[in-house]
Amino acid sequence: MSVEDHNELGFWRKYIFSTDHKVIGVQYALTSFFFLLVGFSLVLMMRWQLAYPGQPMPFEFLSKIFPAGLPGGVMVPEFYNSLGAMHGTIMVFLGIVPLAFGAFGNFVVPLQIGAPDMAFPKLNAASYWAFFLGGIVMLISFWVPGGAANSGWTSYPPLANIATTGQTWWLCGMVLLITSSLLGSVNFIATIIQLRAKGMTYMRLPFFVWAQLVTAFLLLLAFPPLEAAGVMQLMDRLFDTSFFMPSGLIVSGEAVDVSGGGSPLLWQHLFWFLAHPEVYVLILPGMGIVAEVIANNTRKPLWGYKSLVYSVLFLGFLSFFVWAHHMYMTGMGTVISAFFQTTTMIISVPSVIILTCLFISLWGGSIRFNTPMLFALGFLPMFGIGGLTGLPLGFNATDLYLHDTYYVIGHFHYVVAPGTIFALFAGVYYWFPKVTGKMMNEMLGKIHFWASMIFMNGVFMPMFIQGLGGVNRRLYDGGLQYAQNEPVLHWNVFMTTSAICLGFAQIPFLINLIATLCKKKRVESDNPWEATTLEWATPTPPPHGNFLTEPVIYRGPYEYSVPGAKKDFTPQFEPDEESK
Amino acid sequence: MDIPYTVQPRPDTGLYNAKVGIWLFLASEVMLFGALFSTYILLRVGAIDWPEGVDVLNVPLGTLNTLVLITSSITMVMAWAGCVMKDFKRFRFFMGLTILLACVFLVVKSFEYGSKFSHHIYPKEGAFYAIYFTMTGLHAFHVICGIVVNAYLWGPGAKLWKKNPAQFTNRVEVAGLFWHFVDLVWIFLFPVLYLL
Amino acid sequence: MSDMHIDDFKHEALDHIHHHLKTYVSVFVALMALTVVTVLASYLKLSLTATIILALIIASIKGTLVACYFMHLISEKKTIYLVLILSVLFIAGLPLLTLLAKYDVPVN
Numbered sequence: 001m002s003v004e005d006h007n008e009l010g011f012w013r014k015y016i017f018s019t020d021h022k023v024i025g026v027q028y029a030l031t032s033f034f035f036l037l038v039g040f041s042l043v044l045m046m047r048w049q050l051a052y053p054g055q056p057m058p059f060e061f062l063s064k065i066f067p068a069g070l071p072g073g074v075m076v077p078e079f080y081n082s083l084g085a086m087h088g089t090i091m092v093f094l095g096i097v098p099l100a101f102g103a104f105g106n107f108v109v110p111l112q113i114g115a116p117d118m119a120f121p122k123l124n125a126a127s128y129w130a131f132f133l134g135g136i137v138m139l140i141s142f143w144v145p146g147g148a149a150n151s152g153w154t155s156y157p158p159l160a161n162i163a164t165t166g167q168t169w170w171l172c173g174m175v176l177l178i179t180s181s182l183l184g185s186v187n188f189i190a191t192i193i194q195l196r197a198k199g200m201t202y203m204r205l206p207f208f209v210w211a212q213l214v215t216a217f218l219l220l221l222a223f224p225p226l227e228a229a230g231v232m233q234l235m236d237r238l239f240d241t242s243f244f245m246p247s248g249l250i251v252s253g254e255a256v257d258v259s260g261g262g263s264p265l266l267w268q269h270l271f272w273f274l275a276h277p278e279v280y281v282l283i284l285p286g287m288g289i290v291a292e293v294i295a296n297n298t299r300k301p302l303w304g305y306k307s308l309v310y311s312v313l314f315l316g317f318l319s320f321f322v323w324a325h326h327m328y329m330t331g332m333g334t335v336i337s338a339f340f341q342t343t344t345m346i347i348s349v350p351s352v353i354i355l356t357c358l359f360i361s362l363w364g365g366s367i368r369f370n371t372p373m374l375f376a377l378g379f380l381p382m383f384g385i386g387g388l389t390g391l392p393l394g395f396n397a398t399d400l401y402l403h404d405t406y407y408v409i410g411h412f413h414y415v416v417a418p419g420t421i422f423a424l425f426a427g428v429y430y431w432f433p434k435v436t437g438k439m440m441n442e443m444l445g446k447i448h449f450w451a452s453m454i455f456m457n458g459v460f461m462p463m464f465i466q467g468l469g470g471v472n473r474r475l476y477d478g479g480l481q482y483a484q485n486e487p488v489l490h491w492n493v494f495m496t497t498s499a500i501c502l503g504f505a506q507i508p509f510l511i512n513l514i515a516t517l518c519k520k521k522r523v524e525s526d527n528p529w530e531a532t533t534l535e536w537a538t539p540t541p542p543p544h545g546n547f548l549t550e551p552v553i554y555r556g557p558y559e560y561s562v563p564g565a566k567k568d569f570t571p572q573f574e575p576d577e578e579s580k
Numbered sequence: 581m582d583i584p585y586t587v588q589p590r591p592d593t594g595l596y597n598a599k600v601g602i603w604l605f606l607a608s609e610v611m612l613f614g615a616l617f618s619t620y621i622l623l624r625v626g627a628i629d630w631p632e633g634v635d636v637l638n639v640p641l642g643t644l645n646t647l648v649l650i651t652s653s654i655t656m657v658m659a660w661a662g663c664v665m666k667d668f669k670r671f672r673f674f675m676g677l678t679i680l681l682a683c684v685f686l687v688v689k690s691f692e693y694g695s696k697f698s699h700h701i702y703p704k705e706g707a708f709y710a711i712y713f714t715m716t717g718l719h720a721f722h723v724i725c726g727i728v729v730n731a732y733l734w735g736p737g738a739k740l741w742k743k744n745p746a747q748f749t750n751r752v753e754v755a756g757l758f759w760h761f762v763d764l765v766w767i768f769l770f771p772v773l774y775l776l
Numbered sequence: 777m778s779d780m781h782i783d784d785f786k787h788e789a790l791d792h793i794h795h796h797l798k799t800y801v802s803v804f805v806a807l808m809a810l811t812v813v814t815v816l817a818s819y820l821k822l823s824l825t826a827t828i829i830l831a832l833i834i835a836s837i838k839g840t841l842v843a844c845y846f847m848h849l850i851s852e853k854k855t856i857y858l859v860l861i862l863s864v865l866f867i868a869g870l871p872l873l874t875l876l877a878k879y880d881v882p883v884n
């Protein structure tokens with residue numbers, strides 16, 4: 001070993017147990033795309049059951065994979081509950097967050113601030129492997145006795161306390177995932193504070209970096225209370241303590257043998273203390289990506305950069321004081337409900353400011369309608385619908401009616417699915433040439449976008465109708481058992497068909513991905529989009545250590561179409577004309 | 581390019597990387613233990629009756645452990661001072677003492693646990709014991725982590741002293757910050773669980 | 777930033793360290809004394825409220841001493857204060873708002 005060049009690492013060190021932030025970013029991306037696929041497959045099974053309750057699954061092999069959940073291909077109610085809980089868990093903690101934060105954050109943030117790597121490369125690798133293990137634990141739990149966790153992704157006790165073994169696996173998996181995001185967020189914040197290149201002041205950071213910084217703070221400070229709650233629920237399940245078990249609880253006509261004295265509501269408080277900031281963890285990186293893509297493709301500076309930055313900081317801060325708007329139905333009084341209603345309404349203001357800034361940025365730009373830009377533009381109205389439909393849920397008077405209906409499902413899926421996922425696709429198409437050196441196909445990209453756009457709305461728009469009609473979100477027969485649901489039930493088949501088509505709509509993306517990787521033609525420039533931010537100053541793909549010479553930053557991040565300049569973009573890393 | 585500011589502080593923040601990292605980690609630990617203290621408050625105000633720590637726990641042993649942990653904190657800071665004074669022997673002596681005191685803490689704690697178990701008192705006994713065992717258990721886990729880190733710096737990790745004394749001193753400082761935090765948590769745990 | 781500067785800094789630190797050592801020892805003595813005081817106070821059989829307030833005041837003083845002197849928070853940098861202030865604000869909100877939610881129950 002000693003005679004060899006130390007820079008030449010073997011295959012395992014270079015691609016599997018790497019400490020290079022770019023390799024880890026790609027690892028995160030591949031793993032989380034896999035889990036997005038898993039989470040989507042789970043929901044397809046659920047949607048089949050909702051549209052055709054009690055009818056066998058169209059594919060025989062499914063009942064071989066899940067013999068206990070799908071005997072003869074027909075879904076049992078417990079399995080439906082497992083699918084619901086695991087779809088939520090996998091999509092949120094193993095799909096979106098690792099992709100938005102782990103993958104894009106890891107790959108792009110050090111490049112955009114001009115750093116050679118993350119501040120703690122080994123911790124970075126540890127963070128990925130903790131995430132990977134957590135994912136494995138979650139997957140294995142499908143085949144433990146009683147199946148995977150089936151008390152919802154929120155794991156409310158006392159139900160979760162008396163649930164089957166899968167819940168214990170869920171808790172263990174969560175502890176690993178929490179550890180992973182803890183290590184990740186420490187690393188991100190330290191990197192952004194310490195490793196900014198010369199001249200990269202805070203107000204010259206691209207908005208994407210700001211979004212990731214706030215996201216990291218949310219993960220750092222909101223996750224530990226859930227970790228504490230998870231440890232307590234583990235104590236309840238393994239050592240029969242009663243943190244969340246009230247006195248005198250009766251299950252199936254029999255008193256539960258616990259000492260009691262606990263509080264099920266305590267779990268809800270600790271859970272939502274994390275899970276409300278978690279909502280912003282899901283959306284902020286997406287907003288960051290969209291801001292980058294919009295500035296680049298309108299060829300003009302982002303409108304209101306400072307407003308964006310202050311809004312995202314305020315949003316992050318306030319998100320710690322809104323959590324009980326998920327709990328209006330728990331018997332809280334009017335005073336505290338009014339408090340949380342007020343903070344919730346206030347927190348919608350910075351979100352609207354961000355969205356408005358992004359909309360106004362389009363004004364008067366010579367817009368390039370390429371694939372990343374289409375996805376970014378698709379994000380704006382979709383996130384708008386998701387955000388605005390949240391207002392009736394934030395007002396407690398209207399929430400009492402809408403709580404736990406399909407309206408809620410429609411609301412947050414609009415934020416996360418056509419919202420964040422579109423932003424993530426925009427990011428994939430935008431940074432793909434930097435990661436691989438190859439440009440993705442525009443035609444396939446546009447087919448992917450338009451098909452996804454149509455079918456996403458086909459899946460989620462009817463949920464508002466069903467929810468307003470009063471259909472509860474957790475019914476395994478799709479609401480058949482209640483007569484009042486009858487007028488809106490026919491939408492179930494429509495939504496299921498749309499969901500299947502949405503699956504097919506991803507095929508052009510997969511073909512595009514594989515075909516692009518196979519093709520020989522490479523991008524000619526290191527900066528194919530003619531962008532201004534620092535990641536385009538590196539060779540393509542960036543080598544270990546990223547920059548060939550130490551970068552120096554001369555200006556703000558979005559200097560497009562500067563009057564009097566020779567070209568319509570003036571990168572952060574190019575010195576002024578006169579100083580040359 | 582190498583990663584900058586691993587040893588020397590960045591001029592505008594005045595901090596080296598690991599110091600930022602450990603304080604961020606400690607902030608998250610504040611949230612973790614804070615959530616447990618919040619749980620304690622909520623369970624206690626909701627309880628019909630709550631045993632006084634004096635009546636059910638061994639206050640003299642708890643006091644002894646508090647004094648042991650406080651002592652280990654000052655030996656830790658002395659070990660760091662040894663590094664700053666470029667006196668490696670001094671570092672080794674005080675660091676060894678810190679590890680020893682941490683082990684004493686764990687031994688005393690295990691006697692306390694043992695006497696509870698021998699009276700068939702387990703976490704499931706009631707809300708007080710549930711929170712007592714969970715919080716002290718989690719704290720003991722942190723003590724074990726601290727011992728592992730300190731033992732590494734005392735033993736194999738000390739090779740760095742010859743190569744890069746400044747970086748080694750930083751590592752000792754960071755380990756010290758973690759260790760003082762473990763002490764700090766106990767300073768609150770002790771009165772809350774034993775005396776109230 | 778030159779290496780010269782760092783050496784100066786270290787040299788200065790070396791001069792100060794002997795002064796610091798005295799501080800550490802006095803903090804240590806104060807912590808030991810306060811521990812004894814808090815245990816003795818618990819035997820006074822004051823009312824429960826008074827016991828809680830007294831114990832928490834003493835614990836806070838001890839905690840502050842450890843944080844300020846052993847953890848050098850008294851002369852720390854802005855960035856670190858900012859992070860800690862944030863986490864203290866958030867963790868204060870958790871029990872406060874939860875307690876408010878618990879006691880603000882609708883009247884029948």
